[in-house]
Amino acid sequence: MNSPIHDPREAVGSVFSLDAMLHARAQTMDAVQRIAAVVQPGMTEQQACDAAKDILDGMGMQRIWHQIIVRFGENTLKTFKEKITPEQTLGSNDMFFIDLGVVWDGHEGDAGDSFSVGDDAEMAACAEAARVLWQQTGQYWHQHRPSGEELYRxxxxxxxxxxxxxxxxxxxxxxxxxxxxxxxxxxxxxFDACPNTGLWILEIQIAHPTRPFGAFYEDLLVAGEWPTRQASADVPAVTALTQHAF
Incomplete structure (x- = not known):
């Protein structure tokens, strides 16, 4: 994972620093959590995006490199390229996710996470499943050095x-x-080669098989973290729907 970069698709600029990438990553994930803490039922997607911009400004971001994405309810099934629905309102039992692309000190942070409000067990399970699937897939990359194509298979x-x-x-x-x-x-x-450390964002977006909601999680692939990020060497099984009665 720490081998020299020779593939032009993994090229970086003269100022690139892995430490700076890790800082950008940490700042962006911190921002996701801060924004999630102020999102509440009755808020619209536009109001959440406006609150997110205020929080990022307060944290001293350099700039946004991709638009702020906050999705509520059935919009959690949408892809990044689809616009937010400004008037979409978060319900009292609902799902939402946040996706931020922010530049800090000249380096790109990109982080996303999902959350549920209320007491819908399947929604809570969906949010957790996206996180755990990301961890499981990331550990597979760390241990087996697959290509990007194999990683998503x-x-x-x-x-x-x-x-x-x-x-x-x-x-x-x-x-x-x-x-x-x-x-x-x-x-x-x-990507038909093993992705190098600190250069690629692993994105996971899942959907409930029958209900109109999903979950999203993304983070930077960084070698050397997996043994310390998990309580044991084995990643827990992906949170399954069978754990919750329909």
């Missing part, structure tokens, strides 16, 4: 085994010192 198998639908229109992407887009790397799920 693995994620799909694990999601289906637990009863969730993996959205394969969302397959991860490059990040770097800003802007990564000049490197034309394509998606992580189309």
């Amino acid at each position: 693995y994620a799909q198998t694990q999601a289906e085994a637990a009863g969730w639908k993996l959205n394969l229109d969302i397959k991860g992407h490059r990040v770097s010192d800003f802007p990564h887009a000049i490197y034309k790397a394509g998606s992580l799920g189309s």
Whole structure:
């Protein structure tokens, strides 16, 4: 994972620093949690995005490199490319997710997480399943050095085994010192080599098989973290629908 970068799709700029990437990552995930704490039933997606912008400004962000995404309810099934629905309101028993792309000190942070409000057990399970599937897939990358293509085949198998639908229109992407887009790397799920550490965002978006909601989680793939991020060497099984009665 720490081998020199030779593939032009993994090129970085002269100011690139892995430490700076880790800082951007930490700041962005912190922002996701801060924003989630102020989201409440009755709020619209636009109001949540406005609150997110205020929080990011207060944290001293350099700039936003992709639009702020906050999705409520059935909109949690939408992809990044689809616009938010400004008037969509969060219900008292509902799902939402936050997806941020923020530049800190010239480096791109990209983080996303899902949350449920109220007492719907399947919604809570869906949010947790996205996080655990991300961890399971990330550990597979760490241990087996698969290509990006193989990584998403693995994620799909694990999601289906637990009863969730993996959205394969969302397959991860490059990040770097800003802007990564000049490197034309394509998606992580189309990358035919083992992705290097600190350069790729693993995105997981799942859907409930019968109800109109889903969950999203994304984070930076970083080598060397997995033994310390888990309580044991084995990642817990993906939260399965069979744990909750329909």
